[in-house]
Amino acid sequence: MSALLELHGVHAWYGRAHVLQGVDMHVAPGEIVALLGRNGAGRSTLARAVMGLVERRGRMLWRGRDIGGLRTFEIARMGVGYVPESRDIFPGMTVEQNLMLGQKAATAGRWTIADIYRLFPPLARRAGVQAQHLSGGEQQMLALGRTLMGDPVLMLVDEPAEGLAPQVVAQLAACLDELRRQGMAILLIEQKLDFALDVADRVYVLGHGAVVFAGTPAALRAAEPVRREWIEL
Structure with missing residues (x-):
C-alpha cells in the first residue's frame, strides 16, 4: 500500500536552532504510527514542519506530491489534520x-x-x-x-494523553482505535510509552532530531537499550 505521507531527509529550524536533522519516515492509510522520544527530541517540531509552521527543508510528499512549498491552510485542505499539544x-x-x-x-x-x-x-x-x-x-x-x-485523511496528534487520568487515557485509546478501523491514518506524538505501544501499528523514536529506531511496538518493547537511552527518564 502506498504511503499517504513520506518524509525524506527533512530538516527543520527555529531561528538558528537546527532541530530536525534529516528525518525519513512514512505513514500509510489506516495505520497509527507512534512518534516517541524525550522532550526536546524534535517530535512536535516534526508535526509543525509537516504543517508548514516552521522553517524546513527536505522532501515532504503527500500522496506523491511535494508539499514543502505549501502554506498551512493549503496542506490542511489536502486532508492533513493537526491537533497540537x-x-x-x-x-x-x-x-x-x-x-x-x-x-x-x-x-x-x-x-x-x-x-x-x-x-x-x-x-x-x-x-x-x-x-x-x-x-x-x-x-x-x-x-x-x-x-x-x-x-x-491523516491526523497529526500531539501529546493527547498529557495530564489525563489513566481511565481517560484508556477511553482515548479506544477512540483512536475506532478511527483506525474507519480508515483514518494517525501520526501519534506521545510521551506515554505504554499508551503509544498499545495503540500503534509501527513506531519511530527520535533522538537529537534524527530517527534512532523504526519498527513494531513488539520490537521496541524488546529493545531495552533503545528505550533506556532515548525514551525512559
Missing part, C-alpha cells in the same frame, strides 16, 4: 460552536456533529457548555472532534 480550542465558545468552526466551508465532509457525539459521548452531554469549563479529557476530545470536522 496546546489543543487550541476556543474557551469562551460552546462545545458545539467549536465543532462547527472545524467544518469545511465549501463542502460537507464525512464527519457530522452527530458523528462526533457518537464517538465522544461526553461531548454530547456537554454540547452547550463553554469549552473552558470542560475537563482536560473533554477538551482533548473536543480538539480531536473539531479536527475531524475538517474531514482529514
